[in-house]
Amino acid sequence: MAKRKKVSTKKIINDTRIIAILRQNGRKRIADISKETNIPLNEIHNFIRSNSYIKKHTAIVDFGKLGYNIKLVLALAVSSLQKDEIETYLGKSLHANFIYKINNGYDFMVELIFKSMDESNRFIENLDRRFLIYDKKEYYILETKKEQLFMTNHNLVF
Numbered sequence: 001m002a003k004r005k006k007v008s009t010k011k012i013i014n015d016t017r018i019i020a021i022l023r024q025n026g027r028k029r030i031a032d033i034s035k036e037t038n039i040p041l042n043e044i045h046n047f048i049r050s051n052s053y054i055k056k057h058t059a060i061v062d063f064g065k066l067g068y069n070i071k072l073v074l075a076l077a078v079s080s081l082q083k084d085e086i087e088t089y090l091g092k093s094l095h096a097n098f099i100y101k102i103n104n105g106y107d108f109m110v111e112l113i114f115k116s117m118d119e120s121n122r123f124i125e126n127l128d129r130r131f132l133i134y135d136k137k138e139y140y141i142l143e144t145k146k147e148q149l150f151m152t153n154h155n156l157v158f
Contacts, residue, residue, distance in 0.1 A: 014037070014039050014043065014047075015047055015051075015053070016151065017037050017039065018033060018037070018039065018044055018047050018048075019053060019054075019151055020151050020152055020153055021033050021036065021037065022054070023148065023150075023151055023152045024152050024153075026057055030044050030045055030048070060147075060148060063113050067115050068113045068114060068115055069115070070113065070114040070115065070116060070117060070119070070120050070140070071097075071111065071112070071113055071114075071140070071141035071144075072111070072112045072113075072114065072120055072138060072139070072140055072141070073109060073110070073111050073112075073138075073139040073140075073141065074108075074109070074110045074112065074124075074136060074137065074138055074139075075102065075106045075108070075109050075135075075136065075137040075139075076106060076107055076108045076109075076110065076133055076135075076136055077105055077106045077107055077133065077134040077135040077136070078107050078108070078131060078132065078133050078134065079131070079132035079133075079134070081132075082131050082132055083107060085131070086108070086131050087099065087108065089130070089131075090108070090110055093112070093123075095112040095113055095114055095119075095123055096110055096111070096112055097111040097112065097113050098110070098111045105135070106135070106137075124136075124138070
């Protein structure tokens with residue numbers, strides 16, 4: 001059995017602090033991160049160059065400013081025979097922002113984004129026609145209070 005590489009607590013804390021700062025501002029300069037955290041420049045550079053924590057660099061879009069003001073979260077309980085098919089369908093939908101596999105009597109939780117309630121209603125009607133959905137809970141997001149909070153304050157990490 002391969003031995004695990006032992007990682008120091010200090011390295012874990014420093015890595016987490018770097019992640020927190022990058023989650024706030026992914027374009028922050030290494031020198032500024034170093035100054036803010038007192039982590040040496042070379043350690044930050046090595047972390048950024050060799051890490052496997054960051055899946056991708058992406059923009060957080062204000063969809064409301066693009067005219068997409070309706071956000072709907074659906075919890076779906078579907079036929080076990082159609083789980084793969086509905087997951088593929090949702091994944092190809094223009095409206096799907098995230099798709100989660102969940103538990104407690106439901107199979108999926110999906111965030112959908114629309115320009116209008118009519119568009120939202122048509123999507124749900126189409127979903128009901130195409131698939132055997134045993135149960136569905138609809139939650140319209142009225143206001144986003146805060147988002148993207150996890151691991152964003154390097155002073156509160158541990």
